[in-house]
Amino acid sequence: MQNRRRVHIGLDDRILAAMRRCVLLQTLDDDSFKKVVSLSHTMQLPSDSILFEQNAPLTDIYLLVSGGIKLLRLAPSGDEKVIDIIQPGQTFAEAALFLGSCQYPVTAITLVPSIVVGFKANPYLELLKSSNKLCLSMLGKLSQRLHWMVNEVDRLTLHNATFRLVDYLLNEVADIEGNQTALCLVAPKRIIASRLSIKPETLSRTLKELEREGLIVLHGSQIELIDVERLKALVSLDS
Secondary structure, eight states, rough: OOOOOOOOOOHHHHHHHHHHHSSSTTTTTHHHHHHHHHHHHEEEEEETTTTEOSSSBBEEEEEEEEEEEEEEEETSOOOEEEEEEEEEEOSSSHHHTTTTTTSSSSSEEEEEEEEEEEEEEEHHHHHHHHOHHHHHHHHHHHHHHHHHHHHHHHHHHHOOOHHHHHHHHHHHHHTSSSTEEEEEEESSSSHHHHHTOHHHHHHHHHHHHHHHHHHHHETTTEEEOHHHHHHHHHTTTTO
């Protein structure tokens, strides 16, 4: 991996709208929002570009406007474990900031060409101290994150590969508007396998087994869920 050329770009209407919808900023009044905007910077990054590295000084928190980013930790052996896959509209690095860390606990690398907005960490903390509404919004977000992490530990320690994969696919479909049951994998299968703590060959084998059982249809990175109710039954805690 290596740092690749990043291009600083201006804030157009689409980026400003994404910032206004961002949970970290949506409760700010106009003056405070404008202050954050004045202290932010927007970057266009190519695929496989390092945004920040594990243990680097924490200077910014980020919003992904478009593209995709993997968050990973590196083992002493050099192997990587994907912690999360960030999708457009999501923020990241804020949890480390509010835990008082002065370093990034993970490495962030783009999966595809991406646009990110960085908010300077210390000025944002000062705004947080001055706004009860913003504090409550942040507490809500961190509570959701904690709930996600507890569920994640449960999924990765108590359940087999089939459960983890089916749960992942159903969650991806849940993020698609309407009643669509087709999805496109947002990352290569080896990265998704790392995210689910299973081997790439196990992921491929499990996908093929689900297809043989008539539950999904594979078209490269495109997956169509044929029987959503049976898939839900596979991850039901009551089954």
